[in-house]
Amino acid sequence: MLILNCPYCGVDAEETELAAGGEAHLKRFGPGSSDDEFHDYLFMRENPKGVHFERWRHANGCGKWFHAARCTNTLEVFGTYTAQTSEPPQDIKDAIAAKRPGWTWREFS
């Protein structure tokens, strides 16, 4: 059972306080987008063995959504950060690079 640090309330919360919210940093496509764009936005998800970015909500806690960068293989957590961003902050990217040199995920590396 995972522990993630909620960047809003600073609590190391165990998984029973959290709700998983799928992949992070999806770019929304609304009216006016092409069928392919919209299809990819709705359905196409990364499923890596390794570095991954996810959304979590501190549901039984402060109620805030946040992002987690972690390894789906070893369950190592590289860091958590706020949901009010469309890409991982540099310190998170650096933390991943220190542990997983050469990592890439979607357009990030």
Next chain:
Amino acid sequence: MSEPISALNHASYDGIANVRECGLQGMITLRGDLSDKSLAKAVKDATGQNVPGQREALVSGDTGVCWMSPDELLVLVPYAEVETKLAAMVKALGKTHTLAVNVSDARAVFTISGASAREVLGKVAPVDLSSEAFQPGQIRRSRLAQVAGAFWMDDAETFRVVCFRSAADYVFKLLKVAAQPGSEVGVY
């Protein structure tokens, strides 16, 4: 106006700790920018307290203020004064983008008191409740077995626990099981 009644009307239980429903507590959910000056003034006027920092509970008896999230406070005032205090607060906040709403009747409040209080709560909340980790002055939002809840400490042996009113019966029964005679853990 008829006599307002809390969810369990002061039900009480004595086991390895005393569990008691406290009756009605005035509560205001206040959402806004916690660094805003008018918000700080509104909180001060209503409770005499400063805006709390992360996971701080500045509470004395039935008056005070708790940090709920980076943009939410729980303001505690005596039940009889909640409408007046809320109106004053809304007025003081003026045009500042905030949301202040009376949630007194949406909640139930319990105390768990006695030497084993930490252990009773430690059976239902996945939180480190050792005295090194949790002290009066802190608030923690978590779960109480299967429902959401929040708690802070009145003193070294007393917790104040808040849950939704509809879950009051469950939480009271839950705490009764956790406080049953002979169930001391002996670690805190």
Next chain:
Amino acid sequence: MSTRLAKQGRLIDRSKKVTFTFNGTSMQGYEGDTLASALLANDQMMVGRSFKYHRPRGVVASGAEEPNALVGLGQGNRFEPNQRATTTELFNGLTAISQNHWPSLEHDIGAVNTAFARFLPAGFYYKTFIHPKPFWKHVYEPFIRQSAGLGKAPDKDSRDADTYEHFYAFTDVLVIGGGVAGLQAAKAAAASGAKVLLIEQSAYWGGRAPVDGGTVNDEPVDKFVEQLVSELETMDNVSMRSRCMGAGVYDHGYVLGYERLTDHTPGVQGPRHRLWRIRAKQIVTATGAIERPLSFAGNDVPGVMLASAMRDYAVNWGVNPGERVIVATNNDDAYRTAITLKQAGVDVLRIVDARATAGPLAEEARQLGIRVDPGKAIAKVKGGKRVKKVAICNQEGVGGAREEVEADAVAMSGGWSPVVHMWSHCGGKLTWDDANAFFRPDPSRPPLGANGEGFVLAAGASNGALVLGDVLTDAHAVGKAAAKAAGFKPKNIKAPVGETTAEAPMEAVWLMPANAEIQLRMKSWLDFQNDVKVSDVQLAAREGYESVEHTKRYTTLGMATDQGKLSNINGLAILADALESEIPKVGTTTFRPPYTPISMGAIGGEARGEVFQPIRQTPMHNWHDRNGADWEPVGHWRRTYAYVRPGESVHDAVNREVKNTRDNLGLLDASTLGKLIVKGPDAGKFLDIMYTNMMSTLIVGKCRYGLMCSENGFLIDDGVVARIDKDTWLCHTTTGGAERIHGHMEEWLQTEWWDWKVYVANVTEQYAQVAVVGPNARKVLEKLNAQAGGGMDLSKEALPFMEWRDGKIGEFDARAYRISFSGELSYEIAVPASQGQAFWDALFEAGQEFGVMPYGTECLHILRAEKGFIMIGDETDGTVIPQDLGLHWALSKKKEDYLGKRAHSRSHMADPERWKLVGLETVDGSVLPDGAYAVGEGVNANGQRNMIGRVTSTYFSANLGKGIAMGLIKHGPDRMGEIVEFPGTDGKTYKAKIVDPIFFDKDGEKQNV
């Protein structure tokens, strides 16, 4: 025979006698006994029968690894099957029964299986019960069910009489195992100041070191243990729990501990078991090692025991397992058993050592007068219900030229295996130690924690250190390493010096004799509990089961409740040999938690009886309960389905409520409906995105019905939205939707439009909400106003349909919404929850003259169905879009965007072939079955009739005197008047006409008065 020795027994108190019964026979033991030691002291060698062949079985071990001595413990509500006698502490009045036999332990019919053993090899069931096919249901399955299951399930009417609980614990270092290694590791870790939790599965500290003997710092080891325990007990940063087993190690330092609080003192107040949910920064497993049996024919006859267990019974409980003992071994450690027994006055006939030359302990044994036979093996143990004779042969060879010796007990030792379970549960890898022929933890491949570093360390015997001196050195170093890894600075104190006895190397012996002939291999047991023999594993290998995981499942080796604690390595070695491979190449099966079975009660914890699940209650819950409520769960809420009067059926009650609400006055507790406040300068813009309709244009004081879709376009919720002031809206959700929709709004606000100035608060439970419905609705409210001077004007003009007002109704502060989900004149009135019951009482009293009756959710459903109103969860199922339900009017065409808008233009969503909402009326007035499918012409590719729709809601309408239904039908709205067929699950076919879904008051005149 097995008896109590005159002396010895460090754990028993001979001054305190304890009485218990086994299969109804009264027996005596002492305080400190386990059930197993007490049974042996009473010469109860045979304690049960095996699962498959019903062979007589006796106690083979002395701890958690015991495969045979499983009993049914307790009676009535406290009866529990499959309890290990070796870990059951004896108490006065204990009742135990043996298992797997009929009619009795002594005389058992199922034992005939053993005669057919050669016809019941591995995979027998898989091969046999395939043909002929019809036999399965009536012959094979009943037969297998009859013989399946270990022990006896508790009586179906009994209920667990005890309580259980969980406890969340947090520590820097968790030490699992309270033997010398665990104690020393705990001390070394705690010296750094780290918080240490030490848990031990048994009731006493020190593990097996006091039995094995030796010295520490030149003092006897039991003195050392005593001192260490009292030292740890005085340390503030150390918690010690005995009778608390480490059950499993999980991700990120999560560990389950299984504490047995009152198993040994039944009836004492308090919970029976406590499940510790522990988070540790570092975990030290000091779980010791388990001795392996030797595989020789008849190694399962009662009286054959692990050498270490026999030593335990003598030293710990003063029990002598036999009067004429033979020791069989491949290592030096078993000599200690021979020496211990001999010194206690037991006749040790000889030591059969498979090795060509014995080690230094042999000399000590010889000096005591014990005959030592190197290079020898046991060919066969003879005897049925207890050992009678032992045939001895050369270890090399097939087992010929036997010498028979009369004996009544055999101690066997095939070497030791570290208990690596806790290391392995969360991914720690093992390495093969050839010298000791065991797997031990590979420190370079530990389980990894949240920071990517290892979080488990093994210490002492579980790390492969078998000699006391090595155990202590290792445990001390590991304790310090754990403290360091947990962020503390270890103190530089010296490790205690334990005695290191010289021992000759062990020799791997996987079969006795080495080339045993088939008749012997068929009687050489590997897995005692599941009756798996050497020949079974060899057969599996021959039949192509090369993977250890496949062989396990084919033969059931290691699949019993002991999970192969004794059989695993022996079986693996046989498999490797049969495959002409090596053990590390064949590998082990997966170690899964729990280490030994834990009670279901402990897993459930407090969640049983009335706190099994939260039941959410409205402020009027108790009134409903007192007034005949037939409850319906809606999410965690309980809502009244109908208020059943004495002498009424539920159906009668529903019909009465339906008619009365249309004719007179009904009250519905609508408090469970979600209420969300949405406020801010951007709230209107935000709600325009959340809802398919336009909410920003709603005028203050008015209400609008709104639909919510997911981004995929499917309907997720609906409800009435009221505009409270310029910046504030109040959104009603469905009963089950309050938390979900609140979360949904917060999600979009926090993760997509975080720059929008909007705050949301869930005020659902702040209000008790009552729907006052029916032709007399206004009258009863006006009566309240007249009685108590409430000021709210409730007239048609002052409060028109789809508007709301704040004010006083009677003596209550209220918000009244003029909305209707029934088509009747209707007010939904919110008052503070703390006054909900008083308001309900006032309405009920004032309503008497107007024919007031409370009504439940079924009446609510029927009233809305009569009006053709949809219900989220009935008409919708996560695949339905507003267009399917004819709700185009609620889809704003003016808005550029809302959640679901883009999805609605996807080709499948715009497909004219989608099933659409219609009303359905059976030809004969009967009620259509709920969920029934409509069938059309032709068949699909699978030969099934084509489906063209389904029933979504169906009721008997008392007002119309017939069944009414709604459904989704292909081209439905274009097929009005057509008859459609619905095959029911009862074999009947129902015929229904497609009609307009509005069955009642089509023009809406009743609600607009």
